[in-house]
Amino acid sequence: DSGVTQTPKHLITATGQRVTLRCSPRSGDLSVYWYQQSLDQGLQFLIQYYNGEERAKGNILERFSAQQFPDLHSELNLSSLELGDSALYFCASSVDWGNSGANVLTFGAGSRLTVL
Amino acid sequence: EDQVTQSPEALRLQEGESSSLNCSYTVSGLRGLFWYRQDPGKGPEFLFTLYSAGEEKEKERLKATLTKKESFLHITAPKPEDSATYLCAVQAGGNAGNMLTFGGGTRLMVKP
Numbered sequence: 001d002s003g004v005t006q007t008p009k010h011l012i013t014a015t016g017q018r019v020t021l022r023c024s025p026r027s028g029d030l031s032v033y034w035y036q037q038s039l040d041q042g043l044q045f046l047i048q049y050y051n052g053e054e055r056a057k058g059n060i061l062e063r064f065s066a067q068q069f070p071d072l073h074s075e076l077n078l079s080s081l082e083l084g085d086s087a088l089y090f091c092a093s094s095v096d097w098g099n100s101g102a103n104v105l106t107f108g109a110g111s112r113l114t115v116l
Numbered sequence: 117e118d119q120v121t122q123s124p125e126a127l128r129l130q131e132g133e134s135s136s137l138n139c140s141y142t143v144s145g146l147r148g149l150f151w152y153r154q155d156p157g158k159g160p161e162f163l164f165t166l167y168s169a170g171e172e173k174e175k176e177r178l179k180a181t182l183t184k185k186e187s188f189l190h191i192t193a194p195k196p197e198d199s200a201t202y203l204c205a206v207q208a209g210g211n212a213g214n215m216l217t218f219g220g221g222t223r224l225m226v227k228p
Binding site: 002004031033042043045048050055056058088090092094096102103104105106107108109110112 | 147152157158160161205213214215220
């Protein structure tokens with residue numbers, strides 16, 4: 001158990017629907033990151049939140065949004081789902097000491113989304 | 117734009133047959149180079165962070181090294197339980213946040 005908790009583990013839905021993925025970071029970690037992993041794309045960075053604020057944005061579609069709450073858990077919202085959104089979605093967290101030193105990201109077990 | 121390329125994409129070894137995985141990278145100001153292990157259907161598991169050229173780190177049968185352009189993950193006398201996908205990633209300095217940019221991974225299969 002990495003200490004990063006993601007729910008649900010599996011989700012099957014239909015095209016056009018909306019889903020919410022939830023992530024609880026490791027105790028003490030202030031940053032949360034969302035990644036998408038599909039067979040042909042590898043691990044793609046979507047977005048990072050630090051202590052409730054958006055910190056960095058990657059290749060996140062406009063149909064996707066995220067937020068981090070005061071208790072530091074985060075949610076990734078995926079709307080108007082398409083077949084191509086089927087993937088593993090990972091959340092990671094880190095302490096994030098700002099810009100000094102490298103920060104190790106600890107990953108959760110992922111949420112597998114299947115869009116039919 | 118930061119880029120990470122891993123080779124080979126897949127590697128089959130016999131148990132005990134040592135080999136190396138390659139990770140080539142370009143990054144604007146390297147803060148750290150990371151190696152992760154990922155088992156099927158699971159999240160990446162942290163192995164090593166390397167910070168500067170010439171640095172080496174070891175863990176059991178794994179040894180990671182770093183130059184200014186690439187990193188190697190050496191696997192000595194591998195066992196079947198070493199079978200997994202090995203991911204390399206870079207973290208850039210500056211104000212780019214602390215996200216990792218990953219390579220495509222090397223899928224390692226060790227046969228008994």
